[in-house]
Amino acid sequence: MDRPVLGRGVRLIYDKTRQTHVVLHPEGVLVPNRTAVSVLELCDGAMTVPGIAEALGATYAGVREEEVGAVLTRLAENGVVRWT
16 A cells, blocks of 8 residues: 555546646646646556655755655645555
């Protein structure tokens, strides 16, 4: 149960009108910041939180596993991600 994946009925798309990514989910629409988008793009059900932090660390400086976990916890509370 430590591998995040997008929840049922959740899609991460790029909205050309808003010129940003949006998360479509059964409860509505979420406009995540760039950090959350980067995390969500790696939520494939195969990567663990440490793996996601490591992957992000290859692109961004100062990525901490605890912060990635906190972002995922908030997204899970909103039903955007679930744990497999």
